[in-house]
Amino acid sequence: MIVRIATESQYRLPDEDAERLNDLDNEAVAAVEAGDEDRFHELFEQMLDLVRSDGHPLEEDELAESDVILPPPDLSFVEATAEFSGEGLIPD
Amino acid sequence: MPGMGGRMSVVIKSKINKLLDRAEDPSETLEYSYQKQMELLQNVKKGIADVVTSKKRLQLQQQKLEQQVVKLDTQARQALSQGREDLARTALERKQFAQNELQSLDQQVAELESQQAGLIEKEQKLRSKIEQFRTKKEVIKAQYSAAEASVKISEAASGVGEEMADVGMAMQRALDKTEDMRARAGAMDELEAAGAFDDNLQLGTGSGTDDIDRELHQLTSQSVVDDDLARLKAELGGGSEPAKPSLESGSGEQERGA
Numbered sequence: 001m002i003v004r005i006a007t008e009s010q011y012r013l014p015d016e017d018a019e020r021l022n023d024l025d026n027e028a029v030a031a032v033e034a035g036d037e038d039r040f041h042e043l044f045e046q047m048l049d050l051v052r053s054d055g056h057p058l059e060e061d062e063l064a065e066s067d068v069i070l071p072p073p074d075l076s077f078v079e080a081t082a083e084f085s086g087e088g089l090i091p092d
Numbered sequence: 093m094p095g096m097g098g099r100m101s102v103v104i105k106s107k108i109n110k111l112l113d114r115a116e117d118p119s120e121t122l123e124y125s126y127q128k129q130m131e132l133l134q135n136v137k138k139g140i141a142d143v144v145t146s147k148k149r150l151q152l153q154q155q156k157l158e159q160q161v162v163k164l165d166t167q168a169r170q171a172l173s174q175g176r177e178d179l180a181r182t183a184l185e186r187k188q189f190a191q192n193e194l195q196s197l198d199q200q201v202a203e204l205e206s207q208q209a210g211l212i213e214k215e216q217k218l219r220s221k222i223e224q225f226r227t228k229k230e231v232i233k234a235q236y237s238a239a240e241a242s243v244k245i246s247e248a249a250s251g252v253g254e255e256m257a258d259v260g261m262a263m264q265r266a267l268d269k270t271e272d273m274r275a276r277a278g279a280m281d282e283l284e285a286a287g288a289f290d291d292n293l294q295l296g297t298g299s300g301t302d303d304i305d306r307e308l309h310q311l312t313s314q315s316v317v318d319d320d321l322a323r324l325k326a327e328l329g330g331g332s333e334p335a336k337p338s339l340e341s342g343s344g345e346q347e348r349g350a
Contacts, residue, residue, distance in 0.1 A: 006104055007262035018096060025098020061224045063251030068097040069105040072265060084100055
């Protein structure tokens with residue numbers, strides 16, 4: 001599968017990583033909803049590490065749409081809260 | 093692989109997809125939107141120029157503050173050698189404030205530098221992807237049947253489109269941060285205009301504490317200023333006299349150079 005880290009790069013990852021990535025992703029959103037900033041950053045870092053270490057950057061001449069797009073690595077907790085909680089997910 | 097991704101990635105993916113305007117016929121995307129891509133590339137160039145301008149401005153402030161630190165230290169030394177511990181303390185408070193500002197400026201300049209490098213890299217990558225697409229499209233047309241070519245070209249077009257949307261996002265984030273720093277730099281300029289760093293410590297005049305002094309008093313760490321004051325005293329007095337706890341200026345000090 002192809003994963004993009006927004007504002008960074010695209011990587012090709014083994015399909016087996018998909019489940020792990022999804023789990024971390026959903027846990028990260030749960031942390032955002034719980035207002036647990038440290039936990040969120042920890043999980044998000046784990047996601048980025050997984051993609052960067054297991055993935056190979058796409059070649060210059062590869063033009064492919066990503067299967068998964070992760071948020072920019074410098075995403076702040078405030079931004080994450082605005083994007084991933086509240087409206088539509090947990091209406092306040 | 094449809095339906096892939098956790099909640100966070102799905103939100104981001106749909107956000108990126110919204111940034112893409114897809115042409116009716118994907119195979120024609122780049123033909124029709126050539127102007128758009130060129131505009132985006134121009135915008136990225138402008139974004140980079142903005143970042144550089146902000147960086148230069150911050151660097152100018154760094155230089156000014158560095159000069160102030162030296163000047164205020166000298167003033168504190170002069171004040172102390174004339175027995176004016178109160179003035180010395182004010183000068184050291186200002187110096188401490190300037191040093192704190194310098195530290196945060198250093199971080200900001202470093203951050204702008206990495207943003208500048210990141211944007212330059214993204215711009216080059218996008219440019220090369222657009223060119224790749226242009227050549228690839230012709231090759232695909234020549235090698236495949238019309239139907240197959242259309243599918244392959246449309247896939248490649250999505251890839252380029254996503255790259256364009258991603259560069260757009262990177263640029264927006266860089267500019268937002270630059271905006272914050274500009275606001276901060278503006279606030280520093282105002283503070284400077286208000287005289288926070290001015291050479292207005294007149295030795296010998298009464299110099300009551302004004303608003304700026306009171307503010308500085310609150311902003312600066314007293315213990316750092318105390319340490320600094322002790323250092324100057326030791327330097328000036330050769331360590332012979334223990335620091336007097338009293339702030340009553342001048343009384344009983346011999347070293348005054350009348």
